Amino acid sequence: MNDFESFLKSLPESPGVYIMYDEKGNVIYIGKSKNLKNRVSSYFHDKNLSHRIRQMVNNIKKIEYIVVNNESESLILEANLIKKYKPRYNILMKDSKFYPFVMMSKDEYPFINSTREYESEKYEYFGPYTDSRIPYNLVDVIQRVFKIRTCRKLPKKLCLNYYINRCSAPCENKISKEEYTKNYEMAKEVLRGNVGNVIDYLTEEMKKEAKNLNFEKASFYRDSIRLLESLEEQKQNVFLPGSNLNADVIGIFESEELASFFVLYIINGKVSGKTAITVNKNDEEDYIEKFLSDLYLIGGRLEIFKSFDVQVITVPSIKERIARFFEKIGTNVFVREPNDESESKILDTATKNAEISFNNHFSKFDMYSKEGKELAKILKIGDYISIIDGFDIANYSDEMAVGSSVRLIDGTPSKKDYRIFKMKWTTGQNDFGMIEETVFRHYRRVLKENRQLPDLVLIDGGKGQLNAAISALRKLNLELPTISLAKEEEKIILPDGDELILPKNSYALRLLQRARDEAHRFGNSFIRRMKLKTLF
Structure with missing residues (x-):
């Protein structure tokens, strides 16, 4: 802290954005404040910060700041910098899900498909569907009944769908434009829910063909x-029947320490998705603004507002603060009760889900904190272990082997950081060689992309696998804390050869097991998918 004392005294009492770096020059946190001096100083004086943020403070080697004219500028600049650098300590506890639509293109011979994206200028949308199976079933039925194409671009020759009677092949003029348009319009009637009208029409056509002895x-x-x-049995869940309402419905549940927000996205009166975000209030200057910035600016939700009103x-308790946020970023959004x-x-549903999310995160928050602290103490790695990279090898006899890499951040899987490595230069049943290749290729890529390094590397296996991983890291001039966890006796093996067996109820062991088992699951699930491909 003494290293920063003179720097803290020199900070201006102005609005702005601050950028924190570690010893390797990586950006580890970006924040904004209406008073840079007070906010940045609080990281070094506030005793109520979470373990995660205290660990971040211990890793700070340099702080830069940018003074701006007002809070609005700082809010937008912070969001842009976070999107650019993706600092590890800016990650909030978030869970998002968007429900799928059926989309139809607007070109000469429209195609149909299911999607979770919005591009209203290019496509017409039907849904959304809270049961994710429904849009796929709809597309399947429409393909078989009306022979509407599913390819995004017309191919230059006939494809398999034509030969299995699932496409009318407009690409090769196997159907007239008029006939295709008639089928397309009937398909739209089905998607609009007017299945009965289409069934009546097809029933009349069936009778005509039977009368003419055209039984096929x-x-x-x-x-x-x-x-x-x-399809009549698969009715859609509509919150507001007959309504065209487009709204984000925001519920909140909070304590002195945590605040959980739950957002239901309503498009045309139907639920199109949801997001749950939990914020540690002690770590943020304005926790409500932090949630809104992460959702609408960093997360890109604001783009949806361009397609829908x-x-x-x-x-009532947060309505005015949400309205001020949109005013700050210069976006005209009607905020109401x-x-x-x-x-x-609907709002009660969002609030109840916010409470559920809060309870889940509160229990995890307490447990993960204990796990990270206990593991750091046992391994003598600082005060808290936040990021763990787990590695494993998955085999399919002699035919295929892959290395898997997963990442846990504060005990939670970070699936965007998962990777699979098909062996390139290791052959045969050589587990040690495969671990070395996987670890080497993974961190070579991490270094090339300037991504965040972990606090701990965990290898599934024994002493041989551990030494292979350490060898790979040395080739890259990396010194990362590395251990292995052997399934037999759940034995922890350290680089110096020492072994640890922790009690079965140990928080630290539970964290290591979760990382090890996730790497194992991820690798084997990939192998299973490859097996299915070879079978079919």
Whole structure:
């Protein structure tokens, strides 16, 4: 702290953005404040910071700052810098899910597909569907009944779908534009929910063909009707029947330490997705603004507002603060409370889910904190271990072997950091060689992309696998704390050859087991997918 004392005294009492670096020059945290001096100083004087942020403070080697004219500029600059650098300590506890739509293109011979993305200028959307199986079933039925193409670009020759009677092949003019358009319009009627009208039409066509003794065509219509009737059983969950409301419904549940926000995304009166974000209030100058910035600026949710006229519905306690946020970023969004009983029920649903998310994170928050602290103490690696990279090898006899790499941040899987490595230069049943190749290729890529290094490297295996991993790291001139965990007796092996066996109820052991087992699961799930491909 003494190293920064004179720097802290020189900081201006102005709005701005601060950037924190570690000893290798990596950006580890970016924040903003209306008073740079007070905010940056608080990291070194506030005793209520979380273990995670205290660990960050111990890793700070340099701080830079940018003074801006007002809070609005600092908010937008912070979001842009976080998107650019993706600092490890800016990650919030987030869980997002967007429900799928069925989309139809707007070109001459439209195609159909399921999607979770919005591009309203290019496509027409139907849904969303809270049961993710429904859009895939719809596309499948429409393909079989109306022979609508699913390829995004017309191919230059006939594809398999034509030969298995699932596409009418407009690419080779196997169908007239008029006939394709008629089928396309009937498909849209099905997607709009007017299945009965289409069934009535096909029933009449079936009777005509049967009367003309064209039994093959009649049986096709009969099978098509049965498929469409099956869709009638898959009704869509609509929160606001008959409504075209587009809104983000925000619920909140909080304590003195944590605040959980739960957002339901409503498009055309239906739930299109949800996001749960939990913020540690002691770590943030304005925790509500931090949540909103992460969701709308950093997370890109604001882009949806360009496609749909979206309102925000929330509780009275945070309504004004949300409205001020949108004013700061220069976006015109109507923020309000529910207008009627049905909207109140949606907000109650969001609030109840915020409480569930809070309870889940509160228990995990306490457990992960204990795990990270205990493991750091046992291994004598600082005060807290946040990031663990786990490695394993998965084999499919002599035919295939892959290395898997997973990352846990504060005990939680960070799936965007998962990687699979197909062996390039290691052959045969050589586990040591495969571990060395996997670790070497993984961290060579991490260094090339200037990504964050872990606090601990965990290898699934014994002394041989551990030494192979250490050898790979030395080739890259990396010195990372590295251990292995052997399944037999759950034995921890250290680089100097010492072995540790922790009690089965140890927090530290539980964290290591979770990382080891996740690497094992990820590698084997990839092998299973490859097996299926070879079988079919």
